Amino acid sequence: MTVVQVDTEVTTGSPPPPERRRRGVPKSLWNALSVVLGVGVWWGFSLTGFDIPAPPEVLKRGGELIADGTLADDVLASLGRVLAGFVLGVALAIPVGFLMGWYGVARGLLEPWVQFFRTIPPLAIIPLAVVLMGIGETPKIFVIFLASFLACVIATFQGVVNVDKTLINAARVLGAKDGTIFARVVVPASTPFILVGMRVGLGSSWATLVAAELIAAQQGLGYRMQSAQLYYDLPTIFVGLISIGVLGLLMDRVLLLAERRLTNWQERR
């Protein structure tokens, strides 16, 4: 055996990472600090003469919108749309992503269109959606649905492709057929991917809300921002942005909780 001389200093630097997470300052405290910092930056910008409203102004406007019930109505309307579109999108994306990952034919047929529609801006979908679905809730939910579906289907597909072959083989030799393998191996094994898809899809759903509410919305956060934009009413726009951001953040937290429950079997750092 050849002698190989390698630096053999004992590493004393960093403690093993699996422990690192558990001790020290809790994460929520950093979150809080981060929010405070962010608001500080915003305030700073608004003071240095940029044409954006300062936090108190936005707070005041928010108070008004809460007081007269507008905000509550808008939030309810938008939340309903986003939830419906998002849930439908995810519910369809998982089986479709599976089909695409599993069956070459499905992949060949669906992939060009999934890819194609992913690059089409939601704004361009709207006229078509109106023609096909009228101006009720359907086209609005459809546009959101499309956004979350497209983000999620790609992730699910990739997840299916990445499932450890050994596990699929193990299920097959235990007598599982495609359906069972899908439901009891592929879905759990690709949960981490699907969750990426859901989180990205959730973001897209909210981000598409403004476009969706261009279609004949009577209320909703996107609509409110849209009309505030015409009125150059920056405080209202900021109230809308913050409401959307906070709602999105909350829904994301729910997803994270779900993730922790669903993937607690994983060895993770």
Add this chain to the structure above:
Amino acid sequence: MTVVQVDTEVTTGSPPPPERRRRGVPKSLWNALSVVLGVGVWWGFSLTGFDIPAPPEVLKRGGELIADGTLADDVLASLGRVLAGFVLGVALAIPVGFLMGWYGVARGLLEPWVQFFRTIPPLAIIPLAVVLMGIGETPKIFVIFLASFLACVIATFQGVVNVDKTLINAARVLGAKDGTIFARVVVPASTPFILVGMRVGLGSSWATLVAAELIAAQQGLGYRMQSAQLYYDLPTIFVGLISIGVLGLLMDRVLLLAERRLTNWQERR
């Protein structure tokens, strides 16, 4: 040992999946079929009185736009923006996603804002971008950058969290420090996730193009579609949509090729 009687019929149904992909009709043939089908559906729609132009009409307009050089200019302008924004977004997302996955503090500080901005529609960013960055190329690229960054950072983060702990331990005991572990273990191991992020991010980049080119663009596919909307020039809009779709598809294919090279070490179905 207790006797357990289980159905013991020999499965003859499906051949083993690893083989299935290699034989039979090649995938590109299904792709082609799918495109033909899709165009057929479109043509059908246009004939049944829906307010959309038929393929020949769009083809003709496309020919005109190619002949006078407009399409080439637009494509170049848009491609440049999308590429710049996308590349910057991905280049920043990977280290940031790593930081978030690796260091609790970074995660605590960054996550609220990443989540927040993910839900903000690009349309709402535009006035802000103009105020902060003017009307040159910067704000346009910024809007696209943001879209791809946000899609990619979440995926990278999830990828880092999902890296097999054993591999990280293996690298640590071989003397690797955080930087090396990042570059030589975390990045390759989370490549499948990062690629999901890049593919979703690429879609978002193109989908944001129209919004980005609302900002004083002199040319570009998004701008062309936007101005065609002023005259409700549907054939031009369709030429734009198709160009975006095809370009997006091509770039996606390049990513897929990259993926095949980068993750050919994986056992995959």
Add this chain to the structure above:
Amino acid sequence: ACGSSDDNESSGGTTKVNFGYIADFNGASLLAVADDQKLWEKHGIEVSTKVFTNGPLQITAINAGDLDFGYIGPGAVWLPASGKAKIVALNSLGNADRVIAQPGITDLAQLKGKKVGVPEGTSGDMILTLALEKAGLSATDIQRVPMDPATIVSAFASGQIDAAGIWYPLLNNIKQKKPDLVELAKNEDFADSVSFPTAFVAGNEAVSGKADTVTKVVQVLREAMDFRAANHDKAVELTAGLLKQPADAVKADAANSKMLDSKTLDGYTADGTVDKWLKGMGDYFVGAKKLPDNPDPSTYYLGSVFTGAASK
């Protein structure tokens, strides 16, 4: 604010100017003409034009210092009125707006309870509001459905809405699908109370700080206006070239506005007609709650700069 003496621009060299516009005949024709006729060079200005899709974004850019001049349609006139910018010249009177309805609806009064599509904050919105007022209906008497302009085309053509406030050239596309649609109201119906002016604006600072540049630009605009008035077809052709649109479409578009020339505008400025237009717009905006009150037009329309440019 005009005529300030702290003008430190050299009168000899060229001045750089960023000019925003919207890609339709109203917005682009003067720039097309000025470019073709080398009017900028003549006045020692090096112009760089930037195309936008709406007025408010241009005003944002002006206030961020990225743009010196811009073009706004009637729907955005409340922005200068609320002090965000100054109008340096009027351009045309919009004549393209209509309230349209599906066949069978013959009267504005029949809109009661109907679904009416409207692109909020645009001249389509304005004409609808005026029309309802005239018919004695309140905003709540109809089902107001806010949508963006292109969506109105498809929604109306496919019968999803009963009526709409919309304008040419979009209306041409609807007409192709619904040749028998009914036009219930047009701009001229309200000529005595409100006109729909389009205008060129400049930033508040530019007007006070770079009066000389403003004057030169207004001179360019004046000369271009007169050329446009005298050579309508040529102007259409030049604009179509700039916009890369078929000349027919631009011609149809041009037919829907009343182009003004500098003489007429000088007269209207002097006799208060312009103030009357703006006052009328202001009343409308106050009614629409976009403005808290209706300011004196002289605070945001620089009539003396416009007319003053003629003598320089």
Add this chain to the structure above:
Amino acid sequence: MITIQNVRKTFPIKGGEFVALGGVDLDIADNEFVTVVGPSGCGKTTVMNILAGLETPTSGQALVREKEITGPGPDRGVIFQQYALFPWLTVRKNVEFGLRTAGVGRDERRERAQHFIDLVGLHDFADALPRTLSGGMKQRCAIARAYAVNPSILLMDEPFGAVDALTRVRLQEQLLQTWSQEKRTVVFITHDVDEAVFLANRVVVMAARPGRIVEIVDVDLPYPRTEELRLSPAFTALRNRVWSAVYHQEPIA
């Protein structure tokens, strides 16, 4: 009755193909206990994968009861060299997996699963997730899972590789006992020559480059096999014969 006829298996590699199996012929009678030994990389796992229906031969064919193998089936239980436990299922759920697939009712399923969990000594870890198990415990869980569906053919790839000596002996005895009580066909891969001889009716010795069978040793020792048998001269003779069949090959793959 398993028949392997002139099976070749090649894998595409950079610049050509790698011959993992170059013409393997083997007949295994019903209820026979066959062990396979051979140096690392000689194609043992590849043979097993073909029998399991997870790989198809490049040429030649593999038959079970005269029918060509076209895919995996619950008649052939498999224990993988890498455990292949479902990481999201507890030990109990892993063991129950095949029973659920076969439509066994809840209560019966639970009972059977418990039986095999007890058998491999994981009773206290029935509700633990795989990631909390040690290497040997994972392997025992995989064994319980394969046993639970009671397949008529059992394909075992180094099943006792990570198991400690005591458990190993116990599991060997259990395996033989079950096998003699309710006969079934067992194909058992191991790299332990003692184990191969101790368990088998026949020991198949393979060699590498290309993977092939070099010798088949019949083990004419009576069942039940006991600890004393391990010390008998007959056993030692067979063991040495197999050993030298493995040894006198080219050293390592």
Add this chain to the structure above:
Amino acid sequence: MITIQNVRKTFPIKGGEFVALGGVDLDIADNEFVTVVGPSGCGKTTVMNILAGLETPTSGQALVREKEITGPGPDRGVIFQQYALFPWLTVRKNVEFGLRTAGVGRDERRERAQHFIDLVGLHDFADALPRTLSGGMKQRCAIARAYAVNPSILLMDEPFGAVDALTRVRLQEQLLQTWSQEKRTVVFITHDVDEAVFLANRVVVMAARPGRIVEIVDVDLPYPRTEELRLSPAFTALRNRVWSAVYHQEPIA
């Protein structure tokens, strides 16, 4: 000099905690060769992870040369029970990994890597990806990787578990030979009692529930250890002593 002082390790589990190690004390002298045997799940891997710096003791402490272990370091090479190869790197690149980390130059790196690849008999697979390797070949690759950085302490968790008999003997001999040429500390986990006795200065016998050391057997056999030694009565006596120390525990975890 490795010192383990009253180390306890518990893992949180549903409804309480699981005591993986309940007070382990052990001193290992420099250049000693210590093997650890014990039933599956008794905490062998846990001890090794603590020495490697990959787990921290719940209480008590582990020291290397009087310094508390706070993380992994290149002075302690580790071979994992599950191979832990980087699947995206070829065999050669895997073996070179630690050398690159240590900043060894290109040519030297290549040369050293080749040496260890040859040693474990993977010369023909130097440019293959792990997924194309058999189980035993993966493990041999992991061995080459750990050897290549030449650590002063070598922690080996069942390194020869999936390796065939011949290669195993050869690797054992190689390991001992290297060890006697350039002394280093080796902690070697195995479930093979013969192997434990054959290699060690001292055999540490562990028991489960809670994980603890039940006996330490000194092996006073001379080095070099030869195949004849395996048949000597002294070896057999020690082997039996260790065997019964493992055996006369509660059977399985």
